[in-house]
Every structure is written in C-alpha cells, then in structure tokens.
Amino acid sequence: MAEAGFEPVELLAALVAAASEAHTRRTWARRVVEVLARALPLVRLELGERAEGTDEVEVVSGAPDGGAIATTRRRLQEREIAALRSGRVDEAERRGPGGRSRLVVPLGGAPAAMFVALTLGPGGHLDPRFAATLGEVLFHLLRGQEVTQRVAELSRRAHVENRELREQARHGERERxxxxxxxxxxxxxxxxDAVAPFDTTVxxxxxxxxxxxxxxxxxxxxxxxxxxxxVAIxxxxLPANLVESALFGHEAGAFTGATRRHLGVFERADRGTLFLDEVGELPLEVQVKLLRALQSQEFERVGGEERVRVDVRVIAATHRELEPMVAAGAFRRDLFFRLCVFPIRVPPLRERTGELPALTAAxxxxxxxxxKLPAPPVPPAALVRLARHDWPGNVRELANVLEAAIILGRGATLALDAALAVDPTPAPAAAPVERLDAAIRRCITAALQACDGRIYGPGGAAQALGLKPGTLQSKMRKLGIDREPFVRE
Ligand SMILES: Nc1ncnc2c1ncn2[C@@H]1O[C@H](COP(=O)(O)OP(=O)(O)OP(=O)(O)O)[C@@H](O)[C@H]1O
Known part of the structure; x- marks a missing residue:
C-alpha cells in the first residue's frame, strides 16, 4: 500500500533508525518530526499522554524546520477522548483554502493513554490503516525511548553517587x-540520635x-x-545568582558560561542527605524555590523544563537566629516552619568549658x-589559660589556636602564649565595649585561677570576688564555667 509521495516501508525504517536511541521524549519527538516531515506535509506533531484519572493531557509538540519542541498541559479534546477510548484513528479535516487535516493516532490499543496527533497541511493524507500501523511502530519506539531514558538515568545516578561517596570517603578520613x-x-x-532514623527535617x-x-x-x-x-552546600x-544553580543545577546554555549541564546539590544528594549550611543567608527569591522543592521533592534545573524528582532528607544549619529574621521579613515564615520541624540548639563553647580538657586532648x-609532629603534652596551666578565653569562634577557633601552638612549639611543647598572641580574634579586653557576661567570665576565671579552683572558705574564689559561694556557683552554671581545669592537686 503505497502512499502518494513516500514509500511506507522506507518511512517506517527511517523512523526506527532515527528515534530508537533518543534519550528523552523531546529528542524523540524532534526526530519523529524530522522524518515524518520528509514524507508528509507535516505542520505539527503532538505526543500526548493522558494524566491518570483526569481529562488533561501532557503534550510534547513540535513543528518541522527547527521549530522548538514545547511541553504543555491542557484539557483533552472530545475527539481525542473518543479516539483514546476506542483505540481507533480519528481523522478530522478542515475544508476551505489552506485546509488542514488532523489525525489522532492512539498508541497501545484500547483504551489508550497516549496518542500522536499529526496536523497535515493541504494535500496531506494518510490512509487510516497505515496510520494505525504507524501508531504501533511509534508506540514500540516510545517504549524503547523510555527504557533508554531509564538506563541513562540509572547510569547517571550511579555515576553521581559513586563520585559523592568517593568524595565523602576522602572527607571522612579527615572527619574528627x-x-x-x-x-x-x-x-x-x-x-x-533520636531523630536520625527518621526522614524528619532537622x-x-x-x-x-x-x-x-x-x-x-x-x-x-x-x-x-x-x-x-x-552533600553539603x-x-x-555564593552570590545570589549562583545559589539557585548550585541548589538545582542548570542546563547547558542556561546563562553565559554554562557550557554543560550541571547537577545541583539536590540531585547529587538524591536518596541521601542534603546539608543546607547557613540557610539564613539564602536570598528571598531563592527561598521560595527552596520551599517548593522541599514540599514536592521536585524542581527544574535553571534553564530547563524537565521536572526532576528526588528523594532527599534535609538537615539545615544556621548561626543566625531565624525567628527575628522572619519577624523582620528577611526570612520566609513558611520556609522557616518547613525547616524548623526538629530544632536542635548547639551551645557555644563558652557555655561548656568543662569539655575543654577532653576537646583539647583530642x-x-x-x-x-x-x-606529622609528635603530640605535645597539655599541661594544666595551658588548660587554665584556655578556660579564660571567651572563644567567640568556638571549637574551630580552639582548633586553630592549638594548631598554631603545636607548630610554634615544634611538637615538643604547646606554645599557647605565642599562639594566642597571634590570634586574630580581638580579645574581649581589647574591644572598646566588652560584653557584660564576658567581663564577668574574666573575673570569675581569674579568681578561680588565683584560688586553684577552690570556691568555699577563706582564700576561696567566692571570698576573693566578694560573693556568696552559692551566688558564684549559680553564675558559673549560667556561664558554663567549670572549676575542674583550675583545680591543682
Ligand atoms: N565536639 C567536637 N569534637 C571534636 N571536634 C569538633 C567538635 N565540635 C567542632 N569540632 C571541630 O571544630 C571545627 C568546626 O566545626 P563545624 O564545621 O562542624 O562547625 P559549624 O558549627 O558547622 O561551623 P559553621 O557554622 O562556621 O559552618 C571542625 O574542625 C570540627 O571538626
């Protein structure tokens, strides 16, 4: 059965050759359009898939001559519904000058969930029986495309996961x-430990x-x-314009300099955990996109149309108080509640100086x-010196000071005085205005040092400060000061 102007068998062979290795529906549609347009006066091709349980259809459509492939969602037309139900080809002709015909070819038997609609220009005609055969071929090509896409997706995920795990293993070696x-x-x-086994946002x-x-x-x-x-971010x-792409990735050509597709942290953390550090710094316009992604676990890469679905557990961290930011309109309330499902406050080091000896040793x-230096001993005087410091940079600052002290003492001694002398953090005493609790801390630690950690009795720290021992102890508890490092046997 030859159609005017083309050889059906050759057309089908050309379709199989062009479309069998398409990785995405859009590429598939582009190749099918190109081949059909060589044989028919094709004006437009639509590949529709009915959204389950609705009268709506997701349509990937394209026109010949390099026209863009578009993805849209719309209501199904009456004729399309009837064609899907019966599984039979429907042909509608519009008469008059420039009259076109539109064939709706259901894919995959009756009732069908998918169809291809071909709009043909004047003179275009397709025998309905050939159109049905074409539908069968397209259906199998489409199934093949889905398998190719799935395999490509699995291989991409395995590759990304491998890279992340290697990276993590390298990082893990350094994890304290x-x-x-x-x-x-x-x-x-x-x-x-209580919240860890659940997917709850922390x-x-x-x-x-x-x-x-x-x-x-x-x-x-x-x-x-x-x-x-x-995966941590x-x-x-990052500057505001790059945060979005760092979170969600971008497609090649999304902006100047985007030469290749780049995967964002959401995709890289798929089936793992996403650590959003300093979440309070997110620009407002990105906050709304983050909220949507957290709600639906779906997003689009910058410059892309494809919805990417992921499965991530989110841990967020902030050094800023988010609630005042919400009140000031700098942080979205809805995002705050989305993140603040299970809040955990991590106390500053100055509230837990009792940990200094163990932390310092470790x-x-x-x-x-x-x-690659010998570990120098940590004398009690060094611990006393450390306990007197306010540690505005917390454990990180402590680690930095200790690293400098080890280097300056060449591994033999802990050269703390020299290290603290080069500490770039302004000492509280040097600041023009000192925080009250920092000043109280200084007084208490100085008294504890002078009294070898003794609180009660004559020559004890309470007497030296002119306080009742109970009052001193309550102030120490409030400021997290431990007397242990000051005690001398
Ligand atoms: N309890 C601890 N035991 C051992 N090391 C610690 C402890 N707490 C922090 N550290 C070390 O202190 C440094 C800072 O810790 P970390 O990066 O986890 O802090 P952070 O609160 O996430 O800081 P930022 O808000 O600046 O990102 C790291 O080198 C970490 O290994």
Missing amino acids: PLVVRSAAMQEVLRRI LLAGESGTGKELLAQRLHRLSARGHRPM NCGA LVADIAARL
Missing part, C-alpha cells in the same frame, strides 16, 4: 571524632564553629541513608597526627 562531655552537648547528642542552630556540620555528619551516618552521600558562600592528637 566528636568529643562530647558536657550535659548540654550530651542532650544535643540524644536529640540527634534545624541545627548555633554559633559558627560549634560543630554543627560534625553533628550533621553523625545524624546522616546514623540514618538509613548513611551509606549514601551527604554553604548557602552564604584536637591536639588529631592536629599533630595531621601535621
């Missing part, structure tokens, strides 16, 4: 064991350097996703090993 001694941090750990709030990322790593490791990657480290051992 968490040192926790104080009651406050033990409570933090209890909360982390918000870690605490000053910079308090160990939020280390805690997020523990949370991830203890979760069912622990063997998959945890610092939302404050950090000195860890840093010395990394520097």
Whole structure:
C-alpha cells in the first residue's frame, strides 16, 4: 500500500533508525518530526499522554524546520477522548483554502493513554490503516525511548553517587571524632540520635564553629541513608545568582558560561542527605524555590523544563537566629516552619568549658597526627589559660589556636602564649565595649585561677570576688564555667 509521495516501508525504517536511541521524549519527538516531515506535509506533531484519572493531557509538540519542541498541559479534546477510548484513528479535516487535516493516532490499543496527533497541511493524507500501523511502530519506539531514558538515568545516578561517596570517603578520613562531655552537648547528642532514623527535617542552630556540620555528619551516618552521600552546600558562600544553580543545577546554555549541564546539590544528594549550611543567608527569591522543592521533592534545573524528582532528607544549619529574621521579613515564615520541624540548639563553647580538657586532648592528637609532629603534652596551666578565653569562634577557633601552638612549639611543647598572641580574634579586653557576661567570665576565671579552683572558705574564689559561694556557683552554671581545669592537686 503505497502512499502518494513516500514509500511506507522506507518511512517506517527511517523512523526506527532515527528515534530508537533518543534519550528523552523531546529528542524523540524532534526526530519523529524530522522524518515524518520528509514524507508528509507535516505542520505539527503532538505526543500526548493522558494524566491518570483526569481529562488533561501532557503534550510534547513540535513543528518541522527547527521549530522548538514545547511541553504543555491542557484539557483533552472530545475527539481525542473518543479516539483514546476506542483505540481507533480519528481523522478530522478542515475544508476551505489552506485546509488542514488532523489525525489522532492512539498508541497501545484500547483504551489508550497516549496518542500522536499529526496536523497535515493541504494535500496531506494518510490512509487510516497505515496510520494505525504507524501508531504501533511509534508506540514500540516510545517504549524503547523510555527504557533508554531509564538506563541513562540509572547510569547517571550511579555515576553521581559513586563520585559523592568517593568524595565523602576522602572527607571522612579527615572527619574528627566528636568529643562530647558536657550535659548540654550530651542532650544535643540524644536529640540527634533520636531523630536520625527518621526522614524528619532537622534545624541545627548555633554559633559558627560549634560543630554543627560534625553533628550533621553523625545524624546522616546514623540514618538509613548513611551509606549514601551527604552533600553539603554553604548557602552564604555564593552570590545570589549562583545559589539557585548550585541548589538545582542548570542546563547547558542556561546563562553565559554554562557550557554543560550541571547537577545541583539536590540531585547529587538524591536518596541521601542534603546539608543546607547557613540557610539564613539564602536570598528571598531563592527561598521560595527552596520551599517548593522541599514540599514536592521536585524542581527544574535553571534553564530547563524537565521536572526532576528526588528523594532527599534535609538537615539545615544556621548561626543566625531565624525567628527575628522572619519577624523582620528577611526570612520566609513558611520556609522557616518547613525547616524548623526538629530544632536542635548547639551551645557555644563558652557555655561548656568543662569539655575543654577532653576537646583539647583530642584536637591536639588529631592536629599533630595531621601535621606529622609528635603530640605535645597539655599541661594544666595551658588548660587554665584556655578556660579564660571567651572563644567567640568556638571549637574551630580552639582548633586553630592549638594548631598554631603545636607548630610554634615544634611538637615538643604547646606554645599557647605565642599562639594566642597571634590570634586574630580581638580579645574581649581589647574591644572598646566588652560584653557584660564576658567581663564577668574574666573575673570569675581569674579568681578561680588565683584560688586553684577552690570556691568555699577563706582564700576561696567566692571570698576573693566578694560573693556568696552559692551566688558564684549559680553564675558559673549560667556561664558554663567549670572549676575542674583550675583545680591543682
Ligand atoms: N565536639 C567536637 N569534637 C571534636 N571536634 C569538633 C567538635 N565540635 C567542632 N569540632 C571541630 O571544630 C571545627 C568546626 O566545626 P563545624 O564545621 O562542624 O562547625 P559549624 O558549627 O558547622 O561551623 P559553621 O557554622 O562556621 O559552618 C571542625 O574542625 C570540627 O571538626
């Protein structure tokens, strides 16, 4: 059965050759349009798929001569519904000058969920029986395209996951064991361990350097996703125009310089954990996109139309108080509630100075090993010196000071005085206005040092400060000052 102007068998062979290895529906549609347009006066091709349980259809459509392929959603037309129900080709002709015909070819038998609609220009005609055969071929090509797409997707995911896990393993070698001694941090750990097995979103709030990322790593490791990657992004480290692409990725050509498709952290963390560090720094316009992605676990890459579906567990961290930001309109209330499902406050180091001896010992051992130097001993006087400091940069600052002290003492001694002398953090005493609690801390630690950690009795710290021992102890509790490092046998 030959059609005017083309050889059906050749047409079908050309379709199979062109469309069998298309990776996406859009490429598939583009290739089918190109081949059909060589044989028929094709004006437009639509590939429709009925959205389950609705009278709506997702349409991928394209026209010949390099016309763009578009994806839309619309209501099904009466004739399309009838064709899908019967599984039979429907042909509608519009008469008059420039009259066109439109064939709706159901795919996959009756009732069908998919169709291809061909709009043909004047003189275009397709025998309905040939159109039905064409439908069968297109249906099988489409199934093939879906398999190709799935295989490509699985291979891409395996590749990404592999890379992330390798990266994580490299990072893990450097990951410090968490040192926790104080009651406050033990409570933090209890909360982390309790929420870990669930996919609940966790918000870690605490000053910079308090160990939020280390805690997020523990949370991830203890979760069912622990063997998959945890991908971290610092939302404050990128200019606003790049944050969106860092989160959701971009397609090639999305903006100047985007030469290749780039996967964002959402995709890289698929089936693992996404750690959104410094979430309070997110620009408002990105906050709304983040909220949508968190709600639906779906998003579009920048410059792309394809919806990407992921399965991520989110841990967010902030050194800023988000609630005042919400009140000031700098952080979206809805996003705040989305993130603040299970908040955990990580106390600053100055509220848990009791941990200093254990933390210092662990950090000195860890840093010395990394520097390939012997670990110097930590004399009690060094601990006293450390306990007097306010640690605005928390454990990170402590680690930095210890690293400098190990280097300056060449691994033999801990050259703390020299290290603290080069500490770029302005000492509270040098600041023009000192915070009241910092000043009180200084007085108390100085008295404890002078009294060898003794509180009661004559020559005790309470007497030296002119306070009742009970009052001193309550102030120490409030400021998290521990007397242990000052005690001398
Ligand atoms: N409890 C702890 N035990 C051992 N090391 C710790 C502890 N807390 C923090 N650290 C170390 O201190 C440094 C800072 O920790 P981390 O990066 O987790 O803090 P953060 O709160 O996420 O900081 P930021 O808000 O600036 O990102 C890291 O080197 C980490 O290994």
